[in-house]
Amino acid sequence: MFSTYIEVALLCHPVLAFLTVQNPKMHIKHSNLQYFIFSFLSLLVLRYACSAYVFPSEISIALCATNDQPNPIAHIYPGNATGTLNGTIAVIPISLELARQMIPPQYGILEHAYRALLPSFPKGMYPAVVQALHDHEVQAFGYKIDDFSRTGIEFPFVDMLNDNQTSFKWAPSMLMTAGHDIALNGAMDYGTNTFPATFDPGCDAYRAVPNSKKPGTTYFSARSSEAGAASLTTVFSSAEEEVFPLEFFKNFTNQPTFADGKTCDNMIRLYNTSVTTAPNQIQSVKGTVRANLFPFPGEKEWKNVYGLRLDTAFIENNYLPCENFRGYAGHE
Structure with a gap:
């Protein structure tokens, strides 16, 4: 679910930057342009990090543990x-x-x-x-x-x-x-x-x-x-x-x-x-x-x-x- 949000942000990010540049009332400074580029790259890195990490809510793990005692005679009868x-x-x-x-x-x-x-x-x-x-x-x-x-x-x-x-x-x-x-x-x-x-x-x-x-x-x-x-x-x-x-x-x-x-x-x-x-x-x-x-x-x-x-x-x-x-x- 979290990785889906990041993908949406990546898709919207270039559109937002383009509209900002094109709007005459929203001319941006050079530092702001650098911010858009940096934030886009950060989102891209985070997206690939998410693909390598599976969040706990996105996986079903079957945990199985026993309360049985160890086998006490294996070393006495190794051939049986x-x-x-x-x-x-x-x-x-x-x-x-x-x-x-x-x-x-x-x-x-x-x-x-x-x-x-x-x-x-x-x-x-x-x-x-x-x-x-x-x-x-x-x-x-x-x-x-x-x-x-x-x-x-x-x-x-x-x-x-x-x-x-x-x-x-x-x-x-x-x-x-x-x-x-x-x-x-x-x-x-x-x-x-x-x-x-x-x-x-x-x-x-x-x-x-x-x-x-x-x-x-x-x-x-x-x-x-x-x-x-x-x-x-x-x-x-x-x-x-x-x-x-x-x-x-x-x-x-x-x-x-x-x-x-x-x-x-x-x-x-x-x-x-x-x-x-x-x-x-x-x-x-x-x-x-x-x-x-x-x-x-x-x-x-x-x-x-x-x-x-x-x-x-x-x-x-x-x-x-x-x-x-x-x-x-x-x-x-």
């Missing part, structure tokens, strides 16, 4: 893919009958495995899990990729090998940061239904909800770039009660993960590093999850969902034969 996962993980109780309808029929459900960890879990129910996460400082061999966000609803305690023993986690769908080709392609290579998406917040695992009546309320949202294809939103507040023990979360977050069953992802979540222990801490939360995501038919909403808000370091081993995990009981 490591990073941190900050966000919220929570349990969505659904009927065992519905879980059986959605999980591929060739795979069993290890009900005895999750009941060993959750003896009081309601009869006829199954613990689906939602993870809303921000991957930070993911790197290997000194190469670091950009941060990205992801979320989805997963199905743990799946008997993929039909050995009635080894628990796997089926992750059929995922929303991931649009434009992050490395992350998107990595998920698609597992056969995951992957939806490029926009996230709110864009560079963090969640954001505070101002003026909320409930303490520690945070918000997270993901919407697919393709309108209406997929979405997931969470609102969680601090909770005093611990409905599900930490050992349960450690168990299912460390189960080998698969989608189409051709290969498995070995994500080892560590709960004893500096990003998880004091002064950082694990927080119990309670809230609402709303999702439009395969394999659930249509949009669903779950209230009074309990979980944890936390940051963990991880080591990841990709595209491994699922058979390698027969008898695997997790890293921790």
Whole structure:
């Protein structure tokens, strides 16, 4: 806008000088003529300076900063893919009958495995899990990729090998940061239904909800770039009660993960590093999850969902034969 004003002044300046010289009542002195020439040259210099400088009002700058803690284990495992996962993980109780309808029929459900960890879990129910996460400082061999966000609803305690023993986690769908080709392609290579998406917040695992009546309320949202294809939103507040023990979360977050069953992802979540222990801490939360995501038919909403808000370091081993995990009981 300012540069436009200067251009108008430059156009009008010679006209004003010409009219001044031509008007017999306005004959100018030599010093005044020098003034016109000097002022014209000054405006010309200012005009070219404006073309090199973009004023703040004329540009939109997308600032993106994260509150995530640095990767504390990259130097310990330089040859492995490591990073941190900050966000919220929570349990969505659904009927065992519905879980059986959605999980591929060739795979069993290890009900005895999750009941060993959750003896009081309601009869006829199954613990689906939602993870809303921000991957930070993911790197290997000194190469670091950009941060990205992801979320989805997963199905743990799946008997993929039909050995009635080894628990796997089926992750059929995922929303991931649009434009992050490395992350998107990595998920698609597992056969995951992957939806490029926009996230709110864009560079963090969640954001505070101002003026909320409930303490520690945070918000997270993901919407697919393709309108209406997929979405997931969470609102969680601090909770005093611990409905599900930490050992349960450690168990299912460390189960080998698969989608189409051709290969498995070995994500080892560590709960004893500096990003998880004091002064950082694990927080119990309670809230609402709303999702439009395969394999659930249509949009669903779950209230009074309990979980944890936390940051963990991880080591990841990709595209491994699922058979390698027969008898695997997790890293921790």
